[in-house]
Amino acid sequence: MIVSSIKLTSFRNFENVSAIFSDGANIFFGKNGAGKSNLLEAIFLTLLGKSPRGARDAVMVAEGANFYRVEGEVRTGKQTQSVAIAYDTGGRKKITIDKTPSRNSGLFERFSAVSFGPTDLEILSGPPSKRREYINIYLSQASAKHLSYLSDYHKALEQRNAFLRQNEYGGANPYDEMVIELGSQITLQRKLFLEIISGDAGEYHANISDGQNLKTAYTPSVELNDDFGDIKLIKLQFEKTIGRLKEREKILQTSLVGPHRDDIDFYINGRPARTHASQGEMRTAAIALKLAVFDYLKRIQKISPLLLLDEIFAELDISRRRKLIDSFGQFEQLFLTTATDIPELASNERKKFVIENNSINPE
Amino acid sequence: MFKSAESVERLITQLSRLPGIGRKSAGRLAFYLLKIPKEEALELAQAIQDIKEKVGFCAICNNISESDPCHICSDSERRNDVICVVEEAVDLAALDKAEGFGGRYHVLGGRISPLDGIGPDDLKIKELLARIDDKVKEVIIATNPNVEGEATALYLAKLLKPLGVKVTRIARGLPVGSDLEYADGVTLSRALEGRQEI
Ligand SMILES: Nc1ncnc2c1ncn2[C@@H]1O[C@H](COP(=O)(O)OP(=O)(O)OP(=O)(O)O)[C@@H](O)[C@H]1O
Ligand SMILES: [Mg+2]
Ligand SMILES: [Zn+2]
Numbered sequence: 001m002i003v004s005s006i007k008l009t010s011f012r013n014f015e016n017v018s019a020i021f022s023d024g025a026n027i028f029f030g031k032n033g034a035g036k037s038n039l040l041e042a043i044f045l046t047l048l049g050k051s052p053r054g055a056r057d058a059v060m061v062a063e064g065a066n067f068y069r070v071e072g073e074v075r076t077g078k079q080t081q082s083v084a085i086a087y088d089t090g091g092r093k094k095i096t097i098d099k100t101p102s103r104n105s106g107l108f109e110r111f112s113a114v115s116f117g118p119t120d121l122e123i124l125s126g127p128p129s130k131r132r133e134y135i136n137i138y139l140s141q142a143s144a145k146h147l148s149y150l151s152d153y154h155k156a157l158e159q160r161n162a163f164l165r166q167n168e169y170g171g172a173n174p175y176d177e178m179v180i181e182l183g184s185q186i187t188l189q190r191k192l193f194l195e196i197i198s199g200d201a202g203e204y205h206a207n208i209s210d211g212q213n214l215k216t217a218y219t220p221s222v223e224l225n226d227d228f229g230d231i232k233l234i235k236l237q238f239e240k241t242i243g244r245l246k247e248r249e250k251i252l253q254t255s256l257v258g259p260h261r262d263d264i265d266f267y268i269n270g271r272p273a274r275t276h277a278s279q280g281e282m283r284t285a286a287i288a289l290k291l292a293v294f295d296y297l298k299r300i301q302k303i304s305p306l307l308l309l310d311e312i313f314a315e316l317d318i319s320r321r322r323k324l325i326d327s328f329g330q331f332e333q334l335f336l337t338t339a340t341d342i343p344e345l346a347s348n349e350r351k352k353f354v355i356e357n358n359s360i361n362p363e
Numbered sequence: 364m365f366k367s368a369e370s371v372e373r374l375i376t377q378l379s380r381l382p383g384i385g386r387k388s389a390g391r392l393a394f395y396l397l398k399i400p401k402e403e404a405l406e407l408a409q410a411i412q413d414i415k416e417k418v419g420f421c422a423i424c425n426n427i428s429e430s431d432p433c434h435i436c437s438d439s440e441r442r443n444d445v446i447c448v449v450e451e452a453v454d455l456a457a458l459d460k461a462e463g464f465g466g467r468y469h470v471l472g473g474r475i476s477p478l479d480g481i482g483p484d485d486l487k488i489k490e491l492l493a494r495i496d497d498k499v500k501e502v503i504i505a506t507n508p509n510v511e512g513e514a515t516a517l518y519l520a521k522l523l524k525p526l527g528v529k530v531t532r533i534a535r536g537l538p539v540g541s542d543l544e545y546a547d548g549v550t551l552s553r554a555l556e557g558r559q560e561i
Contacts, residue, residue, distance in 0.1 A: 177517035178517050
């Protein structure tokens, strides 16, 4: 997938800018606060209708303006589509694809993107919720069904917790079956997803870091053996674990088993990453995890996602920078930002844009 | 105007208690009722009074009915070996319009939703279990296809299966996110045909 051009109107710090991009690597170069991350955000927004860092629409409207508009030309195979997203501060949001109004799901069905930003280091360093979020986002991007499992699971969980709060001495929780049913599906899908990610991320990681080992281990809250490919087995174990924690759940009045308590353990060269890894090591691992997701989505959706990498070089040594840059060749198109000049990036194959004074200047 | 405004105000308050009616619509309805002939307005009042005085619940299936047992439970032409479980009486009415089902019904009177303070004991579940005897071979659960409806179905299935009865769930031929009440007859009969064991 290629974004061949964009046009922004009163978006963040840009009043009225447009740019034509090329295949391969496009680099946004500029001082701190120039608007590089905002540009990546605008490109992601054009493709998927939302901010990659979860910003609300109102925040993205330029100061003093009462709307934003982002437009782009997107090429998938031989087909080119024009996408426009407009939002006004009255709360109306309009998405059009080739001038035809569309819903957000229309964008999800057609396009795909993977972004890496500074906050993604939290996949390794942050609380378990950040790791679950990493799985949730990409499993949902790959399958609408997973998204509905997740939202149904959370509704069922709230009902189950409400029952726990109301029935201190009560009998069987009427939401046990529903939570087990949905929770087991999610557990299985997470397991299959992480098996694939683990292998691919490990490969990317070894490549960038000259052979260092990254291990990804799913630690589901349902007590399972290593070998659990079978949904029936998961349901059985889920039921057992709930049974075992029954008394504690009664006291704490909240559900203690299920995907909402899952975690992933990462190990770099055998040491737990969260407590032991260095800054650069964490960044390398986080980038590898995102590149693995890129391959995953590409395989499932059968189109090459757009890759948006915000400040990936910070904290990386020269060898790792080089290895990363060497890997760019395999991506149809990608966008990078950097605030410092990276000599290794200079090449005819890459297009550089200088971002300054709220404008985009091709070099 | 002074004194009558008070009774208009009272009517608006009463109307705005109805589901889906805000104060604005209630005002419009009240002024419509003010304008129409007296007989017409009283017909409405009479109809409301009648349902409150004459209509009750069937002691067997909990359907709303003017007789007890209701016309379905007392219909000897119907099959006795299959019971279709629904949330509300309106769902029963919608389903019974669909062809292809000549069995009995059971109205739960809602769905399990602890967030709304509705637990299993607030529904006619014990009454359903009491109806399962040797004659009943299958129970079709036709609760709505949303999280609460599904959860209620799974809960019932767990209680029913030990009684040696086949439990099926109405297939999802229904448009996603729509409640049973609004589905048309064709979709419903297709859904009934495609039911699956749970
Ligand atoms: N809605 C908005 N209206 C106007 N300006 C905004 C808006 N939102 C953000 N900005 C400004 O945009 C500027 C650029 O932010 P951005 O994060 O894109 O910088 P950057 O080039 O990525 O910098 P860094 O190298 O530090 O990451 C910031 O100074 C910010 O105050
Ligand atoms: Mg930035
Ligand atoms: Zn009856």
